[in-house]
Amino acid sequence: MVTYRLLIEYDGASFAGWQIQENQMTIQGALEKALYVLFRQDIRLVGSGRTDAGVHARGQMAHFVAPRFIEPYRLRKSLNGLVPATIAIRSVEEAPTGFHARFDATERGYRYRISTEPFTLERGFRWLVRPVPNIDQMNQAAHFLVGEHHFGSFCITQSETQNRICLVSRAEWTSEATEGFYCFEIAANRFLHGMVRTIVGTLVEVGHGKRSPESLKTILAAQDRRRAGYAAPAHGLVLEYVRY
Amino acid sequence: MVTYRLLIEYDGASFAGWQIQENQMTIQGALEKALYVLFRQDIRLVGSGRTDAGVHARGQMAHFVAPRFIEPYRLRKSLNGLVPATIAIRSVEEAPTGFHARFDATERGYRYRISTEPFTLERGFRWLVRPVPNIDQMNQAAHFLVGEHHFGSFCITQSETQNRICLVSRAEWTSEATEGFYCFEIAANRFLHGMVRTIVGTLVEVGHGKRSPESLKTILAAQDRRRAGYAAPAHGLVLEYVRY
Numbered sequence: 001m002v003t004y005r006l007l008i009e010y011d012g013a014s015f016a017g018w019q020i021q022e023n024q025m026t027i028q029g030a031l032e033k034a035l036y037v038l039f040r041q042d043i044r045l046v047g048s049g050r051t052d053a054g055v056h057a058r059g060q061m062a063h064f065v066a067p068r069f070i071e072p073y074r075l076r077k078s079l080n081g082l083v084p085a086t087i088a089i090r091s092v093e094e095a096p097t098g099f100h101a102r103f104d105a106t107e108r109g110y111r112y113r114i115s116t117e118p119f120t121l122e123r124g125f126r127w128l129v130r131p132v133p134n135i136d137q138m139n140q141a142a143h144f145l146v147g148e149h150h151f152g153s154f155c156i157t158q159s160e161t162q163n164r165i166c167l168v169s170r171a172e173w174t175s176e177a178t179e180g181f182y183c184f185e186i187a188a189n190r191f192l193h194g195m196v197r198t199i200v201g202t203l204v205e206v207g208h209g210k211r212s213p214e215s216l217k218t219i220l221a222a223q224d225r226r227r228a229g230y231a232a233p234a235h236g237l238v239l240e241y242v243r244y
Numbered sequence: 245m246v247t248y249r250l251l252i253e254y255d256g257a258s259f260a261g262w263q264i265q266e267n268q269m270t271i272q273g274a275l276e277k278a279l280y281v282l283f284r285q286d287i288r289l290v291g292s293g294r295t296d297a298g299v300h301a302r303g304q305m306a307h308f309v310a311p312r313f314i315e316p317y318r319l320r321k322s323l324n325g326l327v328p329a330t331i332a333i334r335s336v337e338e339a340p341t342g343f344h345a346r347f348d349a350t351e352r353g354y355r356y357r358i359s360t361e362p363f364t365l366e367r368g369f370r371w372l373v374r375p376v377p378n379i380d381q382m383n384q385a386a387h388f389l390v391g392e393h394h395f396g397s398f399c400i401t402q403s404e405t406q407n408r409i410c411l412v413s414r415a416e417w418t419s420e421a422t423e424g425f426y427c428f429e430i431a432a433n434r435f436l437h438g439m440v441r442t443i444v445g446t447l448v449e450v451g452h453g454k455r456s457p458e459s460l461k462t463i464l465a466a467q468d469r470r471r472a473g474y475a476a477p478a479h480g481l482v483l484e485y486v487r488y
Contacts, residue, residue: 009362056365058365088363090362090423118334120254120255120330121253121369
């Protein structure tokens with residue numbers, strides 16, 4: 001038995017999300033199918049977390065336990081040959097026995113990209129936000145998210161028991177080299193379902209003057225999804241990295 | 245009569261190149277159609293140069309002479325509403341009478357992107373080069389292209405009379421933030437038909453040890469297309485900027 005750790009990139013537009021589902025093309029499903037072809041038995045692949053339909057990843061991490069050893073370099077090559085072109089296994093490493101891609105992760109980093117000006121080359125990866133929002137106000141609002149908070153207002157899933165506390169270490173809009181391109185970088189120990197997109201949608205409402213930056217404090221305190229804004233579209237979001 | 249200057253971005257994958265052609269979707273064709281809808285008369289759009297089928301642009305420049313004045317901001321908005329989503333007019337400016345997008349251009353800058361490792365998110369914009377080439381050797385070879393040379397060996401078009409002298413101010417491979425991503429930046433006063441792709445294809449052959457870096461001197465001196473290597477695929481190439 002050998003534990004392997006995979007660094008995976010995928011184009012979310014081609015999938016109904018990470019998690020395996022019957023009759024749906026999912027990233028986990030495509031990878032488990034490839035593992036079956038290689039090892040001739042069912043192998044469970046565990047991701048660092050799920051990404052929703054349409055959300056991309058440049059740095060998703062996953063692990064699986066294989067019944068026999070294959071050279072990591074050969075494993076990467078074989079898997080890349082077996083998955084659709086919209087998935088790329090960037091690296092394969094042997095991991096210590098017991099390594100867990102989800103439980104051992106200490107930080108996840110996402111980026112959400114927008115443009116305030118017309119563009120086309122990145123249209124599958126960037127949200128066109130018009131009219132031009134006030135980025136300074138969005139940054140003031142984002143600042144209130146940093147730290148340990150209850151993020152129930154930014155979570156789609158209905159459940160009273162589950163832990164909603166996240167420690168956000170970074171939440172910041174930066175301007176990119178191209179005029180009108182902005183990137184929201186957010187890092188936390190964990191993320192809730194729909195959290196980044198709901199944060200981005202709410203911050204854009206701040207940028208459009210529909211909410212004040214300070215309103216983020218009230219939204220957090222409410223612990224109620226109905227208090228936050230619309231979720232931003234999935235295609236602007238990329239899971240950039242997972243740290244262990 | 246008003247002269248306008250446009251800064252245009254387009255996804256080359258959707259077009260049979262820049263230049264208007266009967267029964268083909270071209271960038272010039274799509275834009276002239278939009279101009280006809282706006283001004284109700286045929287208007288000739290002049291680009292800084294042609295790009296081939298599949299080649300992208302982030303900074304193509306073009307001009308046209310309009311029969312009447314429209315506020316540049318409104319013109320940009322209207323044109324963006326009339327062209328396919330694979331074209332974006334990034335800016336519209338009034339230009340001095342007599343401005344010519346092609347004749348007045350003093351420098352063009354292209355980038356060609358490759359990856360030596362599996363990837364997917366940029367698959368429409370980056371060429372996968374395997375086995376891993378020697379980038380140092382490719383840079384040594386590229387160095388011989390800088391300066392004023394006869395580029396007949398890198399030109400597809402057959403013609404004995406046309407000027408083949410180009411002044412190359414930059415030709416360099418740089419490594420990008422993502423592991424295995426490299427970008428070839430080349431700038432010159434002018435480019436010949438197929439020139440950048442033939443240069444990239446030839447440099448990759450150097451990187452694979454099929455030619456020496458010094459062989460570039462011999463290829464340039466031969467002034468014969470048959471001496472250079474294969475043309476790299478179109479989808480890795482982007483016209484980044486045009487200077488005036």
